[in-house]
Amino acid sequence: MKRFLLLLFVLALAIPVASHAQHFGLKGGANAAVLDGDKLTTETEYRISYHAGVFYNYNIIGPLTVRPELLYSLQGGDFKSAQEDFETKLHYLNLPVLLDVKVGPVHLQAGPQFGLLLTAKETGTLLTGYNPVNGQAQYSNVNRQVTDQYKKQDFSLCAGLELDLGETLAVGGRFNAGLSDVSDFDQVRSANDPQLKNRVIQAYAALKFGGGR
Structure with a gap:
């Protein structure tokens, strides 16, 4: 992770500031992420993680700008039922391309996001049976890679706002609504398979460099 953040910093310094560019910079913050969708047999809960990029x-013209981003984002969610209790971590490289409208110190932002899954992992407990003596449930710990159970690509729509706190600092919030079913189970697909979509609420701080804002 330290190497990744160092690479992002180098990339940010390497981006040329064109004559029409407002600014470039670094951002990072918290994710509240869940995998939600149809035909789920378990309860899903948000989990707190992070993003940076x-x-x-x-x-483009007047207060309107286009804002591409390159973000590392840890997403996923928690799955809970009587048989299992899993924390699912999906590691994405995301590319949002947003339209940004500036109204005073406030930036209104919206647009599509393209995601590339890097790896996926599950940790938690799984019901393995019942004690024949007292009938109590017996669970085993699970820690496994599940990258092959999720599609490599994801497509989302993003909307949020950002507030300038000065020339170089801003804070913001965003909601990313996944449109793609990201599940890709090994077994033969059927009409009863769950359809999972990423839902992510983000809060972040940003450092800006370059031209006027």
Whole structure:
């Protein structure tokens, strides 16, 4: 993770500041992520994780800019039932491409996001049987890679706002609504398979460099 953050910092410094660019910079913050969808047999809960990356604002006209970002984002969620209790971690490289409208110190942002799954992992407990003496449930610990159970690509729509706190600092919030079914189970697909979609609420701080804002 330290190497990744160092790489993001180097990339941010390497981005050229074009004559029409508003600014470029670094951002990072918290995720509240869940895998939600149809035909689920377990309860799903949000889990707290993080995201970090670089961004670049390019002015189109007046207060309107386009803002591509490159983010590492840890997503997923918690699955709970009488048979299992899993924490699912999905590691994504995300590319949001947003339109940014500036109204005073506030930036209104919306647009699509393309995600590439890097790896997926499950940790938790799984029901293995019942004690023949007292009938109590017996569980085993599970820690496994499940990358093959999820699709490599994800597509989302993003919306949020950002508030300038000065020339170089801003804070913001965003909601990412996944449109793709990201589940890809090994067994033969059937009409009863769950359809999972990423839902992520983000809060972040951003450092801006470059031209006027």
